[in-house]
Amino acid sequence: MLWRVEISTKSGIPNASAGGIKKDIEDLGIRGVKELRLTQVYFIEGTLSEPQIVRICEKLLCDSITQEYAYRRETREGRGESRLETRESDWGADLHTIEVAYNPGVMDPVEESTKKGIRDMGIRGAESVKTARKYLIRGELSPQQIDTICEKLLLNKLIQHRVKEGEKISLPSAAYDFRLLYVDILDADQPGLERISRQRQLFLNLTEMLAIKDDFARLGRNPTDVELETLAQTWSEHCVHKTFRGLIEFQGEVIDNLMKSTIFRATEELNKPWCISVFKDNAGIISFDQDYSICFKVETHNHPSALEPYGGAGTGIGGVIRDPLGTGLGAKPILNTDIFCFGPPDYPHEKLPKGVLHPKRIMKGVVGGVRDYGNRMGIPTANGSIFFDEGYLANPLVYCGNVGLIPNWACQKRVNPDDFIVVVGGRTGRDGIHGATFSSGELTEESEEISGGAVQIGNPIMEKKMVDTLLQARDAKLYSAITDCGAGGLSSAVGEMGAETGATVDLEKVPLKYSGLGYTEIWISEAQERMVLSVPQKNLSQLLEVFTREDVEATVIGQFTSDKRLRLKYQGHTVADLDMEFLHHGLPRTKKKATWEKPSFPEPSFPDPEDLTPYLEKILSSWNVCSKEWVIRQYDHEVQGGSVLKPLVGVSADGPGDACIVRPRLSSYRGIIVSNGINPRYGLIDPYWMAASAIDEALRQIIAVGGNLNQVGLLDNFCWGNPEKPENLGALVRAAQACYQMATAYETPFISGKDSLNNEYSTGGRTISIPPTLLISAVAVIEDVKKAISMDVKEPGDLLYVVGTTRDEMGGSHYYLVRGWIGNQVPKVDPSQGKQLMENLSQATEFGLVRACHDCSEGGIGVACAEMAFAGDLGMEIELKSVPTDGPIERNDTLLFSESNSRFIVEVPLEYQDKFEQIMSGCPIGQIGKITNIKEFKVYGLEGNVVLSADIKELKQAWQSPLRW
C-alpha cells in the first residue's frame, strides 16, 4: 500500500525559504509570481493502516505548531484514491503546481531517517520511503516561464525531475544478470582504439591505448571491460598527474618530471625535520606538538560543480575530508577552507555560453553545498576566498581544503599480505561513474547529458558517523592501513593500497544501495562516504563489532595478497586479472611541448586623478574585494570551539581578517594558522609572478596575524587549461618554477598538492579556457595564540606604518581592473627582502609592539588601510609622501593602489615607536599617518593636498553592498 503525505506550512506562518525562491524567480526577470508555497511530500509504502499513517503524520512528519498535513492512499501510477484538499485549490487558473523528485538511483538521505523514525515509534511495515518537493505558485505565468523557473531554479535534471501527472513512482531497479564482457582491442586499428577510448569515456590517448593493446597482445587475449576501466582510472590525469610527471620540452630543455624538479625538489632541499609525511600519502603531514601532527590537503571539484553546484561542492568537501582521514591511519578533521572562482554574479543571462549555468546560481549552489556538508560534519569553515572573472563562466573552480589532527603514532600505514580488505561507510550505487576520467577531459555543452552520472550526491551524516567510528577503530589499532574511496572508487583505492602486494576482491560482496549494478559499475562507482581499510585477520571481529555498534556498515570484500596481481571476481567468475606492475608503471610517459611568450597588453595612459575617492570606492565594491560576509556567516566557523581568530574581525565583527587561527586542542594555547593566496589576474601577464605573488600573499597573511616563518607548510593547487596546448603548458612550467624559487627562498616547503588540468569548455566550435589559476594554501604553527593580532585598528593616536617597498607595479591591479585595463607591470617578489621584513615584523608582534596588522594585497595601501579603518570604526590620516619606494613614483594613484608584494600596514602605539623602528631597521618602512577618532579616511598626496576623503561609513557601505544578498 502506498501513502502520499503532504506537509505544508500553516497559513499565516512565514516561510523564509519560500520567500527566498520568490526572490530568485524575480532575479530571473519573471515578475508574475504573486505567492509561492512549499510542500514536502513523502511517499510511504508498506503495510500501514490509516490510523498508523495519521500517527506518523502527527507525531513524526508534521510539526503541529507551524505545519499541517494531508494524506491519501495512492496507486503506483501516482493517482490518488481521493482528492487531496489543499488551501491552494481556490487559486484557480492562477495555480501552478511543480513537483520535483529525485531521479531513480539518486540517494535521498531523508528516506533512511524517516524509516528509522517510523521504526522507533514501534510501527513496523514501512518498507520504503520516497520524498519529493512540491512548489505551489500563484500568478499569471506562461508555460515557458514555468519551464524556465524549473530549469534555472527548482531542479537539476541530472539528479531530479519534474513529476508528471500519472507518473509511475520509481521502484528499485531490476536485477542484474551477469555476463562477462571483453573489449576487442586486439583487432582494433589506431582509429578504432581512439574510438573505443572516446565511446567508453576512457580519456586515454592513442599512445596509452597502444600500450594496453601491446600488453594484452602479449597475454594473447582481449581485456575485459573492467580491466580497461581500471587502467583508464589508474592512468587518468586526475590520478597520476601525467603532465606533471612526464617529459616537457621547454625553451630548448627537456624537463624530466616537472613535479620532482620544482615543487618536490624545494621540499627535498629544505629537508625540514618537522615535515613528517610529504607527497606520499593522501595529505601532507607536519608536526604540531609532542602528541599530535597536522595533516593538510586541498582538492578541487570543478567539473561536478559546474554541472550540479550544490552536489558537486558538497561532495568536494566530503571528498577532501576523506583525504586527511585516509592519511596515515586517519586524522580527525578540524578545519575546512574553501576557495572559489566564479563568473561575475551580474553577468547577463542572455550572453551565457550554451549549456552553462548562471554564475549566481553556481555560486549560491556551491556555497550551499559547502555550508550543508561542512556544517553537518561539525567542521569549522574558517578560511576561504572568492575570485570572480569572466574566464570562470563555464568552468567554475571549487577548491576544498581540510586540515586534520593526527596522533604522532598514526602517521604511517602499511598494507600486509593476507590482511582483509574492508570497505566501510556508505553503500555503493550508480552515482559518480567515470568521475576521474571525466574530470581529466574538457567540458562541452553536452557534458550534462554524457557525464551526468559523474555527479555525486553527498550524505554528510553518513560521513560523520563513519569518521566517528573510524577514529575509535584507529585508536584501538584495529587496522594497519586506510585510504579513501575518491575518484576512481574502489578501483583506485584498492589498486593503490595493493600496489606493492596484490589484491583479490569479490565484487558481489560490496554492499549496494539497490540491485542492478554490474561488476564494472561496482568497481568504478564513486559513491561517496566510503573508505577502504586493511585489517589484520586477528582484528577483524573486533573491528566489525565497533562499526556495528555505531550503525555503520563494514564489509570484507577481499584480501590483500603477495602475488602483485589485481584479481577481481564476481560470483566466482574472474572478471579481471591485471599485473600491478603494468597497472602502476605501464603508463607510457608523455612528452609534451611547452612554450611561453610574455604577452603585451596596451599600457594605459591617463592623468593622475585629483580625487581618488571614487576609485577607492569602486575597488572596495568590486566583486573580488567586497565583503564576503553573506557567505562566511552561513558557514559554522566556530564549531569544535577552537576558533581564535575568526574570518570576520573588528568592532562589529565584520572586517576582513587575514588568516584564521584555531586551537586543535582546547587544553592548549598552541594553534595553527591557515591562509591562502590566489591572484589569477597577474597570471594573465606572467604566471611566474602570479605564483610568486600567491606564495607571498599566503605567507603575508600568516605574518599579519602574528605568525612566523619558522614552520610553514605550503600546498599547491594548479587549475589550468588543456596542457596539450604548448602555451598552457609553458605557463604551467613558469608557475612551477616560481614555486621552487619562492619556497626555497622563504624556506617554506610544499607538503602536498594537486592539479586539475583541462578546465576548458567547448561550445559551437569555440573553446573557452580558464585563466591559469594557482591557489597556494599555507598552514603554520603558532606557539601561543594569545599573541595573535587582528587587522582592525584599535586606538586613536596610534601610528600607521607601511612595511615593505611600493613599486610602480600596476599590471593586473584592481585599480586597472575598475578602469578597464590590464597593463604589463606585474608585481614581482624579492624574497630576500620579503623574508627579512616578515621575520622582523613577526618579532615586533611577538614583543607586543603591534596593535593591528593587515596584509596589503588587492587595491594596495588604499584598500588595506580603508578596511582597517572601518573594521576598527576609526578614522585615518595618511600621507603618500611617506610611503617607502625604491625609485621615484610621481603618481598618487600608483602609490595608493599599486599591489607590490611583501607589504603590510601596521598600527603601532606611539610609545612603541622607537622599539618598533629599531626592530624593523634594515627594512623599508614608512610612518604614513595615524589613527584618528574622527571617522574620516583622509589621504594627502605628494603635494600635500587632500587626494581622498571619505566617511568610513561610506567606504564600508561601498564594500558591503555588492554581496548583501
Next chain:
Amino acid sequence: MPTEVKVIVLRAAGTNCDYETCYAFRRAGAAVELVHVNQLIRGEKKLSSYQILAIPGGFTYGDDIEAGKVLANELKYKLNDQLQEFIQRGKLVIGICNGFQVLVKTGLLPAVTGAVDLQEATLSGNDSGKFEDRWVYLQPFNADKCVFTRRIKETIYLPVAHAEGKFVPRDQTILQKLKERGQIIFRYAGPNGNAGEYPWNPNGSVDGIAGICDPTGRVLGLMPHPERHIDPVQHPRWTREGLKVKSDGMLLFENAVKYIEEEYH
C-alpha cells in the same frame, strides 16, 4: 574528597559539538562520559548512573524531517521512562542548539501545561532563511530560577550557529504561562541589553526568546552555544578588548556542577 559529578554527553549520528561540550564540563570539574544513544537503548549504559545529561549541538540524523526531530522521536519512544525518572530525581538536563531542538520536540521543554506528549513550542526556520553563525547578547531573566544560570545578573555574550532556531510557542496561553512562571531564561538583546531586532535577534524568535527552562528550573534549553565561550581567546573581540578573566559560557557549566556537588554530597 567528594565523589565526582558525573555528566553524560549524549551523542547520535550527526552530533558534532560533543568534544567542546565534554571539555567544558571537564573544565568545570566533572567526570564526563560521551555516550552513544545506541548504548542507552541497548542497556549498556544507564542514565541513572549520571547526574547531568547534556544533549549537545549538531545535526542529529541530518536534521532530516525537522531539526532534532528524529532524535527527539527516538528518545520519546525508546528512553522515555529513563528520561522522566532522571528529571524526577532532581537531576539536571541541558540541551544546546540541536539539543534544545530535541528537548522541545520531545515535549520535555517547556512542559508548562503538564500535558503528556504535547509539543508546546517549536524551533522553526530562521527568518533570514539561512544558517547563520554570529555572536549574540543574551539578557538574563529569572536567572535564579534555573540551576544553570544562577548568579548570572548581566548580559552575556555567546555565539549562535543554526538554521532553525526561531522559538515559536504553540499559542499565546503557552507564552503567557512561560512568562508567568519565569521559564524564559534568556532573551536576545542589543549590546546595551535592550530588546533587539535582527541581527541581535538572529532568528526572529517570538519575544526574543533564546533559552527556556522547565518548571523545575533543572532542565534548560538554549540555542546559543555556551561551550564555545569558555576561554577568553574564543571571544570575537579579544584582540581589541584584551583577555577577560571569566568567559561567559563557563558560568553555566560551573553552576551545574556546583549544584550537583551541593545537592548530592
